[in-house]
Amino acid sequence: QVHVVESGGGLVQAGGSLRLSCAASGRTFSSYAMAWFRQAPGKERAFVAAISWSRSLARYADSVKGRFTISRDNAKNTVYLQMNSLKPEDTAVYYCAAKAGLRIGDKNPDYDYWGQGTQVTVSS
Secondary structure, three states, X not given: OOOEEEEOOEEEEOOOOEEEEEEEOOOOHHHEEEEEEEEOOXXXXXXXXXXXXXXXXXXXXXXXXXXXXXXXXXXXOEEEEEEOOOOHHHOEEEEEEEEEOOOOOOOHHHOOEEOOOEEEEEEO
């Protein structure tokens, strides 16, 4: 079992940057694929990025490609989301998620464990 806690959200102006962190508990963190999702007001929770346990695979939503980078440090049980060139439409609650196994997924049901979320607000 994995318990995840997000941090690093906040208020930033358009064009700015933020780095989100997700700290995970559990001795088997390195064998879990990790992902970030986000939920904007009035919308469903949507995929942002995912990374495999070995860091050899990463996947991004089209809306964030070239601006966001997902990474992980298995020694620190932490996954990161570096967000650059932020836009007002990136405003959302960002959730960290974990799933056991080698494959990465881009759908909510793919993931077994979820954090409480961290708010990111981008002002225009």
